Amino acid sequence: MMRRTLGKLASPQLLALVGVLLINWLLFPNFFRITWQDGRFFGSLIDVLNRGAPVAILAVGMVGVIATKGVDLSVGAVMAVAGAVAATMVVAGYPAPVAVAAALLVGLLCGLWNGILVAILEIQPIIATLVLMVAGRGIAQLITEGFIVTFTDPVLIYIGTGSFFGFPMAAVIALVLMVAVTLIVRRTALGLFIEAVGVNRAAASLAGIRSRMLLLLVYSLSGLCAAIAGIIVAGDIRGADANNAGLWLELDAILAVVIGGTSLLGGRFSVPLAVVGALIIQAMNTGILVSGFPPEFNLIVKAGLIFIVLIIQSPLASRLAPPRLRPAVKGAAK
Amino acid sequence: MPDQQYALEARGIVKIFGNHVALDKVDFGLRPGEVHALLGENGAGKSTLIKILTGAYQPDGGEVLANGAVVTLNNPQHAQTHGIGTVYQEVNLLPNRSVAENLYLGHQPTRFGFVDRRKMERDARAVLARYGLNLDPSSELGAHSVAVQQIVAIARAVELSGKVLILDEPTASLDRNEVERLFDIIRDLKASGLAVVFITHFLEQVFAIADRVTILRNGKLIDTKSLDDLTRTDVVRLMLGKDIAFSGATMLEENRPLGEVLLDFKGYGKKRSVHPFDLTIHKGEVVGVAGLLGSGRTEMARIMFGADAADEGSVSVAGKPTSITSPTDAIAHGFGFCPEDRKAEGIFGDLSVRENIVIALQGKLGWFSALTRDEQMEIAGRFGESMDIRAASLDMPIKLLSGGNQQKVILSRWLATDPAFLILDEPTRGIDVGAHAEIVRTINRLRDEGLALVVISSELDEVVAYSSRIVVMRDRELVAELNGENINPGVIVQAIANHRDGAQA
Numbered sequence: 001m002m003r004r005t006l007g008k009l010a011s012p013q014l015l016a017l018v019g020v021l022l023i024n025w026l027l028f029p030n031f032f033r034i035t036w037q038d039g040r041f042f043g044s045l046i047d048v049l050n051r052g053a054p055v056a057i058l059a060v061g062m063v064g065v066i067a068t069k070g071v072d073l074s075v076g077a078v079m080a081v082a083g084a085v086a087a088t089m090v091v092a093g094y095p096a097p098v099a100v101a102a103a104l105l106v107g108l109l110c111g112l113w114n115g116i117l118v119a120i121l122e123i124q125p126i127i128a129t130l131v132l133m134v135a136g137r138g139i140a141q142l143i144t145e146g147f148i149v150t151f152t153d154p155v156l157i158y159i160g161t162g163s164f165f166g167f168p169m170a171a172v173i174a175l176v177l178m179v180a181v182t183l184i185v186r187r188t189a190l191g192l193f194i195e196a197v198g199v200n201r202a203a204a205s206l207a208g209i210r211s212r213m214l215l216l217l218v219y220s221l222s223g224l225c226a227a228i229a230g231i232i233v234a235g236d237i238r239g240a241d242a243n244n245a246g247l248w249l250e251l252d253a254i255l256a257v258v259i260g261g262t263s264l265l266g267g268r269f270s271v272p273l274a275v276v277g278a279l280i281i282q283a284m285n286t287g288i289l290v291s292g293f294p295p296e297f298n299l300i301v302k303a304g305l306i307f308i309v310l311i312i313q314s315p316l317a318s319r320l321a322p323p324r325l326r327p328a329v330k331g332a333a334k
Numbered sequence: 335m336p337d338q339q340y341a342l343e344a345r346g347i348v349k350i351f352g353n354h355v356a357l358d359k360v361d362f363g364l365r366p367g368e369v370h371a372l373l374g375e376n377g378a379g380k381s382t383l384i385k386i387l388t389g390a391y392q393p394d395g396g397e398v399l400a401n402g403a404v405v406t407l408n409n410p411q412h413a414q415t416h417g418i419g420t421v422y423q424e425v426n427l428l429p430n431r432s433v434a435e436n437l438y439l440g441h442q443p444t445r446f447g448f449v450d451r452r453k454m455e456r457d458a459r460a461v462l463a464r465y466g467l468n469l470d471p472s473s474e475l476g477a478h479s480v481a482v483q484q485i486v487a488i489a490r491a492v493e494l495s496g497k498v499l500i501l502d503e504p505t506a507s508l509d510r511n512e513v514e515r516l517f518d519i520i521r522d523l524k525a526s527g528l529a530v531v532f533i534t535h536f537l538e539q540v541f542a543i544a545d546r547v548t549i550l551r552n553g554k555l556i557d558t559k560s561l562d563d564l565t566r567t568d569v570v571r572l573m574l575g576k577d578i579a580f581s582g583a584t585m586l587e588e589n590r591p592l593g594e595v596l597l598d599f600k601g602y603g604k605k606r607s608v609h610p611f612d613l614t615i616h617k618g619e620v621v622g623v624a625g626l627l628g629s630g631r632t633e634m635a636r637i638m639f640g641a642d643a644a645d646e647g648s649v650s651v652a653g654k655p656t657s658i659t660s661p662t663d664a665i666a667h668g669f670g671f672c673p674e675d676r677k678a679e680g681i682f683g684d685l686s687v688r689e690n691i692v693i694a695l696q697g698k699l700g701w702f703s704a705l706t707r708d709e710q711m712e713i714a715g716r717f718g719e720s721m722d723i724r725a726a727s728l729d730m731p732i733k734l735l736s737g738g739n740q741q742k743v744i745l746s747r748w749l750a751t752d753p754a755f756l757i758l759d760e761p762t763r764g765i766d767v768g769a770h771a772e773i774v775r776t777i778n779r780l781r782d783e784g785l786a787l788v789v790i791s792s793e794l795d796e797v798v799a800y801s802s803r804i805v806v807m808r809d810r811e812l813v814a815e816l817n818g819e820n821i822n823p824g825v826i827v828q829a830i831a832n833h834r835d836g837a838q839a
Contacts, residue, residue, distance in 0.1 A: 187704060189696045189699070189702075189703075192696060193701070195682075196689075200678075200682050202678060205641070205661055206641060206661050206673060207693050209697045267685075
């Protein structure tokens, strides 16, 4: 048991995260400095956790989808929809818990819709979720009637910007979600079934696994996670921006999952490593910001990271390297 | 002068893939004005030979002659210029374009450099009339039945090529009337001097339409004969390579008292897949299923397991009428199914041997009663030992195991669910001798423990050795049930061929 835990700590993803943080430290010596102010921690490291939380939450939902050989392109748009629902409802005078519950329900239904397209109509996931990726922003704009709906509801703002025992609320939510989903998939047989469906859906059906139910479930979870991320982002800016909330975050979430060692071809997956992937991305973002490079570099560095991850996962690399070392992202720290 | 006897001839064709000899010095001669059937089991080399004759593959040895002259066929288009046209099982035309466009695609009549649509449709109408089709050439091809599409494909091949027509399983998706219609057209083409190669799994059709037959087995030419000199039994024997004369020595499993009835299928079937069949299966018996490839063996197995839902008939399990519309239903009744295509439908390549073994049991237990890792290890270890699975570790991916060990894992997967009824589709295909023996031993052991088994196999000697009863499939129909002591491979061959003479048993 001890050895397994140590083995997990030494995963290439964690080493890559440490590597990125160390480079940040070299570029910006105060990177690891954490101060206590107004009852909460401050510092670049805390900022990585806080800013990385939305993508980490998306990645928690996305990893199950990708493990079934699917992908969910709609999560960014669903974030916008959920944020719009929560914001307009509190503005209309509903209590915050009702608004939050409604937003979560809408996210769940969006995910269920994707699941129905994929599992029952058997539309290819990339196309099926593209529908909502496009339509979702429109729906969000209809809900907000084209305005940025700002609010002053303290509960929503607390979800986006508050702190819990000194840690950012968003990061705490991401942590709780990661632990809960990990426990659910690993303590039940869901994890095994998801991997089985991703590796070979025909064989899974013949082995008696209800693959349709499973697909509905993973897409619904992804929608729910997107809604949570959407509420956080709305709370953070104290308003719902249908055009920009969650924009392109689906790509960051996919990248986080892939960095976390889950292949786009489905199969083996790890929820915690997908979250680590999200933190690696955010650590790079934050590093570039605090070290004074222009933010344009961010996109280039991210593209370089994608390139390196893809090369490491390519068939060529698996022929050259022993399989155990494959999803390593050590080179990503450069 | 070149020999004009053959419209198309292959001499001493050799084709090697890696270290596997797909064709070994095969000769094949096709006369003008004949229908020549090409027969052989899966992997016999039929499609490789066809691909060489149409230029899709290049031979590693030997030569192809068209009208007596040696030719090199670079690709199927090039073969067309030598008069060789091919129609495949799946119509590969463009369903969303018109019938006329499909007929003339790539060869449209032009006027001032533009497609002359009116002339094209006029010509098309005339061509279609010759094939007995009275339809609007401007209609979409996809709007017509598969049979009509098939005829359009034939018309296109004949119009473009004109000397040799190769039909690769053209009847596979047609019903009986449609097959008759197709045969009328083939007879007309034959009368006009066309040479036709006909590939099918249906023996009746061979005897209905073909003049001569060439039989391949394991890449070797077995014989080319006139069908007038052959009985169906002869043909099946040549295909399977079974010698009836000495195989009578193998006896069916001795008559044992039958256990109680476990399963009763009545009029069970699925349209366009398997004709309704009746089958009663007792505890403690092995029902062998024999039949040529494509005879509906696998389809029957899938229907019994609910992988394809039956649309007629009824089934009762242990006397209780029930319905089985999905594998989940079947598994709940204690069924298990080892599919024929192990890689595509059996194993989870990236998952561990352990997970591959426990997956069906876990599926039966459901999402929430997860087996712990220790329980999984215990189950996997138990079967790993009793089935003699050779794996360095139970945690290694199953794709790294040999085929025989993978098959043992899949068998273990079902045994772990404590089944009452197992369906094994070609359980010994493509596995090494040791694993083969282990699987046959397991089948015998399970029968003695009171399980009911249905085993599909092309190895007739093997089926006879462990079966209590044998059912024979032909043309998607269960045509015979063989009982008692007079069963031997010879009788099975005869039942597959459905011919009474030639039985020397």
